[in-house]
Amino acid sequence: MRSTFIALCFLLIFPLISHAHRITIFARAEGKTIYGETSFSGNRKPVNVDISVFKSNDKTTPVLITKTDSQGKFSFVVPAGIVKEHPDLLLVVNTGEGHRAEWPMQAAEYLGTADKQTLHKKPAPANPGVMNILSGLASIFFIAGAIALLQARKKKK
Numbered sequence: 001m002r003s004t005f006i007a008l009c010f011l012l013i014f015p016l017i018s019h020a021h022r023i024t025i026f027a028r029a030e031g032k033t034i035y036g037e038t039s040f041s042g043n044r045k046p047v048n049v050d051i052s053v054f055k056s057n058d059k060t061t062p063v064l065i066t067k068t069d070s071q072g073k074f075s076f077v078v079p080a081g082i083v084k085e086h087p088d089l090l091l092v093v094n095t096g097e098g099h100r101a102e103w104p105m106q107a108a109e110y111l112g113t114a115d116k117q118t119l120h121k122k123p124a125p126a127n128p129g130v131m132n133i134l135s136g137l138a139s140i141f142f143i144a145g146a147i148a149l150l151q152a153r154k155k156k157k
Contacts, residue, residue, distance in 0.1 A: 027103045
């Protein structure tokens with residue numbers, strides 16, 4: 001019974017641990033300069049991490065590599081050669097150990113030809129995903145189980 005309880009606890013907590021280090025990246029263009037920021041879940045900021053910029057049709061060789069500052073932010077000017085080619089870009093943050101995120105950017109955004117209505121739309125609020133719901137339920141059951149175990153031990157004494 002005890003080993004089953006411990007195994008169940010590990011199975012319920014493991015998804016929480018693996019989801020704890022998710023990384024995100026966001027970028028926007030103002031003229032030929034691209035500004036962006038990165039963060040781990042819990043709003044922790046990755047410091048001095050490489051941001052690789054690829055042409056979206058060639059993900060093997062980065063066109064440009066920049067780094068995040070102490071607040072997880074970065075910026076760079078799109079090179080003139082890239083502006084002439086006007087490819088869509090892919091910004092990639094990779095902190096190692098499987099922590100990787102991508103942000104696609106259409107050429108129209110950094111060339112200033114994007115539809116202004118589209119650029120100023122606010123994103124819809126994110127609904128909680130299945131993983132968030134299951135993690136929350138697992139936490140509740142784990143806490144309830146721990147409380148029940150402690151109460152059972154007190155009754156035995």
